[in-house]
Amino acid sequence: METTINIWIMLFFAFAIQSFILATLFFLKRKGDRIANSIFGVFLLLFSYNQIFNCAYWSNYQGDYVEHLSFTNFIPWVSYGPLLYIYIKRVLKQSPFTWKDARHAIPIVWVFSVFGRFYFLPYDVKLKIAADDTYENYVNWWPIPREYMVYTVTILMIVYVIKIYGLYKKEKVNVTEPQRLWVKSLWLCFTGYTFIFILYMLLIYLRLMTISNDYLIGYGITFFIGIVTYFSFMQPNIFSGTISFPFTKYKNNGLSSSLVTEMKNKLLFLMESDKLFLDNSLTLDVLSEELNLSRHHTSQLINEHFQVNFFEFVNNYRIDEAIELLKDQKNTLNINQIIYAAGFNNRTSFYNAFKKKTGISPKSYRKIHKKTS
CATH class of the missing domain: 1.10.10.60 (Homeodomain-like)
Known part of the structure; x- marks a missing residue:
């Protein structure tokens, strides 16, 4: 199948590179909460990889070692919610990690329990598996059957949308208005991405998918990266956790x-x-x-x-x-x-x-x- 590249794929790829650069900046920034910055850096790296994965899929790229990409899209899918939750918790509560936070690693552990063996197979073995369609010999679909895995990922995203909102509502009073604006923007973007993900899967289920609809996930990722880029360049203090947006007074605050x-x-x-x-x-x-x-x-x-x-x-x-x-x-x-x-x-x-x-x-x-x- 011939590789095809259009203006949308080029745009998505450009934003993937931009996300990679932003992630690097978060990793390298020495001031502020370096742990929080590193967590968000990993989040952006996964967004970058997800977008590159999509670009390879949309362009019908058939280059060397492309089979190594198989099923790796599940890694960012199940990591977005937990990583964003832990990052926002760190920003809002400024508290160290506890053993309870380890439970947020369960989704990624689940993915590696399903695909881990396949991920590390030699390339020629993966090619043979793809040709013979014998994935079931190397992938552990239990306890969730293959056809329900994507639905499970979708439910996971919805759960974290709710969890992040609950955390924000509970802790927003403890942070400044600019920090609330930053956290709320991240939550709204992730909520939008989750909605697009649900819509994408619904279109597939109803067999209404077209090439323009297929770009829905790309649009969502691009918008998220665009928002983070705006904050990064307009308010670079987000890297040190001291955002200084001019903000309006509380409305109807009741204080003379x-x-x-x-x-x-x-x-x-x-x-x-x-x-x-x-x-x-x-x-x-x-x-x-x-x-x-x-x-x-x-x-x-x-x-x-x-x-x-x-x-x-x-x-x-x-x-x-x-x-x-x-x-x-x-x-x-x-x-x-x-x-x-x-x-x-x-x-x-x-x-x-x-x-x-x-x-x-x-x-x-x-x-x-x-x-x-």
């Missing part, structure tokens, strides 16, 4: 300007005079009670007037406190003791916040200050 000024002053007093941040059990709900405001309005006050989320706001005070303790020559506390004395309740959060603000570790900071004193 005089009340905002009063609450802002009260908040500063609580943090600077009462040092409320030293309580390592401090939460947004607790702070809301101290201010006699709703959780939403407290978050709004911090987001709009300090341009950070609740956790960053509190941790900034805690890091300043830790710095003072590290600089105090009479202080005999070790670093582990300083962590809790400054209000942190775990070592990981402290080290991440400290390095983000100072660029060095607490131990190095203490050594440098002792030398200069």
Whole structure:
């Protein structure tokens, strides 16, 4: 079959390369949450591969080793939802991974349990399998029959669309409006991609597929890459997690300007005079009670007037406190003791916040200050 290339395939391929470049930028960016950036980098690499796979399919490419591509499209399909969920969870909650997060690896483990043996077969063996149509000897279709695997993938995408939305609704109050815009844009794009995927499979089921319909998946991937590209070039701070979009005030917020000024002053007093941040059990709900405001309005006050989320706001005070303790020559506390004395309740959060603000570790900071004193 002759290879054919048209303007659409060229466009899709160009966006695949663009996605690869963006993924590389996320991998290389040193500032900000490098783990979150790496997760999103993997996500973009899979989008890039998925688009290249599609281009090879649409162009009827029959080059050397093309059989190695067989069934590999399932890898990105089952990985998109889990990767995006873990990335967004990291952005919204800024929390370290736990063993519970390992369950999101189940889909990719499932795919490799089905196709793993086939993936690593020599090329000539794969050619013979394709010619004889003996895939069942090397592919483990149990417990889901071959004809239902794509439907399972579709259900998986829908599940993660719902899970990501639930996570966003629960945690959006803890982040700034620009971060919410970024996360919401990603969720909407993934929801759109899932809808296109469902429509694509429905057209196949109803035997209404045409060459123009066949490009539906490509359109979805291209749009997603385009959105990420826009954010990357218009707001490059997304790589460091500190997006700074100019954003509108909360509508119908119920807070008058005089009340905002009063609450802002009260908040500063609580943090600077009462040092409320030293309580390592401090939460947004607790702070809301101290201010006699709703959780939403407290978050709004911090987001709009300090341009950070609740956790960053509190941790900034805690890091300043830790710095003072590290600089105090009479202080005999070790670093582990300083962590809790400054209000942190775990070592990981402290080290991440400290390095983000100072660029060095607490131990190095203490050594440098002792030398200069």
